[in-house]
Amino acid sequence: MISGKTARDTGRRRRAEDRGIEFSLSRDGQPIYLQICARFKAAIAQGHLRPGDRVPSVRSLASELGLSRGTATLAYQLLAEEGYFEFRGAAGTFVDFRHAQRAEKRSKNPAPPAEDRSGSPSNDLRPLRLGLPALDAFPRKTWNRLVGRHSRRMDAGDLAYPDSSGHGPLRERIAAYLGVSRGIVCSPDQVFITSGHRATLNLILRTLSRPDDIFWFEEPGYLIVREFLLSNGARLQPVAVDRDGLDVAAGVESAPHAKFAIVTPANQSPLGVMMSLERRQQLLRWAGAGERWIIEDDYDSEYRYNRRPPASLKSLDADERVLYTGSFSKVLYPGLRLSYLVVPSHEMGRFSQSSRLIDAGGPILHQAVIADFMQQGHFARHLKKMRGLYAQRRQMFADALHHVFGDRLDIISPAAGLHIVARPIGYSASDVAIAAQAQKMDLGLQALSPWHMGADPASGLLLGFTNVADAGEALKLASMMRDACGAAST
Ligand SMILES: Cc1ncc(COP(=O)(O)O)c(C=O)c1O
Incomplete structure (x- = not known):
């Protein structure tokens, strides 16, 4: 039953298909066909092969493994008899839905996703998860049409190494967008695209x-950036944020040499x-007085619901001390992994050089798609639509919170951004304990402290509403939150 070729190849590890299934066949002991069955069953149990996946044909498996x-x-016949495989004639052989799903359920034990200290895994899709745009409202059809066209x-140029500073047409569109929407005068050469x-x-x-x-x-400030900077050896001086933003005088007092x-x-x-x-003018004066830099993170300034978005700090930057950063994560979607930096013109050379040293640039397909999306007016239309949608969803969720909590919850954030900051009142549990309880109930909210x-630290809950x-879902989520506050406090 084992061909001569198999005997030569005995013991070698071989990949059956590009699904990560590896066969390590041994000549000793168990017959080869049973070893193959066992490998497929293990691949299904571990989730490498899922119900409905097509498996290699008999001919290609035999040739791949030298059998x-x-x-x-x-x-294959044995696997089909046991209900793992289904033969679908010319379409091929597939992992059977019924049996494999049961097997998968019984023995699959996926590793939990990596969590940050906020308790929220980065691929979390649970309700009230922070920082996601409305995933149901993204204009997929238009987007996919542009992806298809690109x-x-x-052409040959698309197959060569890209510009490490980013795709030229996208840098042009960003410079034009920032000029009109954020009052920033810059050339495309000052724009660097990042991942x-x-x-x-x-x-x-x-x-x-x-x-x-x-x-x-900033105290409080973006947790992920804090950990990133600390892990890179930066020394952070927390500077309080009050109702006017960063308290510049407090920064000067506590860390004058920053x-x-x-x-x-x-x-x-x-x-x-x-x-x-x-405060903006104070901060700019501080930076202008020495070799100091302001990093302006303008990640979602587009979303302010009861007034026009404020001008950017960069637009007031006469001394060219502001490094302006933007992102497509909130205005398009975070899975794109595309952000950008605008640098002062006198620093362009240094930044070009280090961008070349860091890597050879990112893939250009989606950069080209965004450039077209912007140029054809889809971007402006999408933003306008999302502003309306988020204003409505925010109001709906705030109404549900008021309805469910009455005066036992205070919304402390203004009508802006993609989340609400709320403070439960009269519950004995800490915000961390409430968030942990809510996460157990499958909500993705986070604690502020x-x-x-x-x-x-101030205490509160961060609630992504987008x-x-x-309204029905809003009420359901608000009720679950109230239950979490109650359960954590008993
Ligand atoms: C404060 C802040 N800055 C920047 C970003 C953008 O990060 P990225 O472009 O890596 O998605 C985010 C995203 O959540 C954010 O919350």
Whole structure:
């Protein structure tokens, strides 16, 4: 039953298909066809093969493993008899839905996704998860049409190494968009495309920072950036945020020798406060007085619901001390992993050089698609639509919270951004305990206090409302939250 070829190949590890199923066949002991059965069963149990997946044909498995076709056929017949495989004639052989689903359920034990300290895995889709745009409202059809067109049109240039600073047409569209919407005068050469906000910060650190540089960091401030900077050896000085934004005088007092201030002036993360004009001017004066840099994180300034978005800090930057960062994560979708940085014209050379050193640039397909999406007016239309949708969903969820909690919950964030900050009143449990209880109930909300570095954190709950689709769901989620507050406090 084992061909001569099999005997030669005995013991070698071989990949059956590109699904990560590996066969390690041994000549000793169990017959080969049973070993094949066992490998397929294990692949199904571990979730590498799922119900409905097509498996290699008998002929290609036999050739891949150097077996006779008879051996492979025998294994497949046995797997079909036991209900693991289904033969569908010319369409091929598939993992059977019924049996495999049961087997998968019984023995699948997936590793939990990596969690950040906020208790929220990065691929979390649970209700009230922070920071996601409305995934049901993304214009997939238009987007996919543009993706299809670009894929079909691919020419030699698209196959070569890209520009490490980003795709030229997208840098042009970003510069034009920022000029009109954010009052930023810049050339496309000043725009650097990156694979996310941390990649943007990495580029800044590599270009301008030295170990032990001190950063003013908003208190409370964006948890992920805090951990990123600390892991890169930066020294962070927490600087309080009040109703006017970062308290610049407090920063000067506590860390006069800081080299960077990293701020979210349009929509403070996570409190939603807008930095006042006076504070902006103070901050710019501080930076202009020395070799200091302001990193303006303008991640979702587009979303302010009862007034026009504020001008960017960069638009007031006469001394060219502001490094402006933006992202497509909130205005399109975060799975894109595309963000950008605008650098002062006198720093373009240094940034180009370090972007070349860091890597050879990102894939251009989606960059080209975004450029067209912007140029053809879809981007502006999408933003306008989302502003209306989020204003409505925010109101709906706030109404549901009022209805369910009455005066036992205070909404403390303004009508902006993609989440609400709310403070439960009269519950004995901490925000961390409430969030942990809510997460057990499959809600994705987060506690506010871990976003502080200092000893006396404010308490609250961060509630992403953008995917709450209707009033019924809003009421259901608000009731679950009330149950979580109650259960955590008993
Ligand atoms: C404060 C803040 N800055 C920037 C970003 C954008 O990060 P990225 O572009 O890596 O998705 C986010 C996303 O949640 C954010 O909350």
